[in-house]
Amino acid sequence: MPLPAPPPAQQQGQRQRHPFLVRSIAGVLLALILITGLAVLIIWLSVQPRKLRYSIEEGSISGYNLTNDRLNSNFHFVLRAENPNKRISLYYDRIDVTVSYEDQKLSVNNVHPFYQRRRNITHLDLDLVAKDAVLYGAVARDLKMERGSGSVDLDVKIRAKIRLKVGVFKIHRKLKVECGPITVPFSPSKGFERVFCDADID
Structure with a gap:
C-alpha cells in the first residue's frame, strides 16, 4: 500500500533546506579561496621578490x-x-x-x-x-x-x-x-x- 504524501508544509520545508545547504557550501568554499589567496599575497609581499x-x-x-x-x-x-x-x-x-x-x-x-x-x-x-x-x-x-x-x-x-x-x-x-x-x-x-x-x- 503506497505511503501517503507528506503534508504541503513538510514538502516546502524540504525545498527550503536544499538551497540553504547549497548556499552554505558555496560560502565556505569562497571563504577558503579568499583566505588562501590572501595568505599567498601576504607571503609574496613579505618576501620582497627581486627580478631574476x-x-x-x-x-x-x-x-x-x-x-x-x-x-x-x-x-x-x-x-x-x-x-x-x-x-x-x-x-x-x-x-x-x-x-x-x-x-x-x-x-x-x-x-x-x-x-x-x-x-x-x-x-x-x-x-x-x-x-x-x-x-x-x-x-x-x-x-x-x-x-x-x-x-x-x-x-x-x-x-x-x-x-x-x-x-x-x-x-x-x-x-x-x-x-x-x-x-x-x-x-x-x-x-x-x-x-x-x-x-x-x-
Whole structure:
C-alpha cells in the first residue's frame, strides 16, 4: 500500500533546506579561496621578490658551412642565471632555447630541468645545432657578409615553465628571456663580450 504524501508544509520545508545547504557550501568554499589567496599575497609581499637576472657569458661558433643557402653550424653559449632572492627558489621544469639571425630561426633545443636555490648563480651550457637550415630572402647574403667581417650578430630566446617556491607554496609561471644582439666571433682569439638579457615572468 503506497505511503501517503507528506503534508504541503513538510514538502516546502524540504525545498527550503536544499538551497540553504547549497548556499552554505558555496560560502565556505569562497571563504577558503579568499583566505588562501590572501595568505599567498601576504607571503609574496613579505618576501620582497627581486627580478631574476640573466646574461650570456660566452658564445662560439664551430663547424660553420653555408652552401646554396643552407646552413650547417654548431652554436655554443653559456647562460648565467642569477636568483638574487633570499626566500624564493625556482624549479625550471621545461626550458626551450632558440638561436636566430635576422628573425629567422637557425636552431632550437632544450635544456635539462633543474632546481635553483635561493641566492644562487647557475651557469648553463646552451648547445644548438643548425643542420641544413634553409635561409630565405637576403638572410644568406647578409650572413655571408658578416662572416667576412669575422663575427655575426645572433639572438637567443628562452622560454621556460617554472615554479616559484615560497615557503610551502609553489607558484606556476612562464618565463621569457631574450638576449641580443649577441656578437659571436668566428675565431676564439677575438674574445667575447658579455650580453645582458631581458627577462619577464607571466
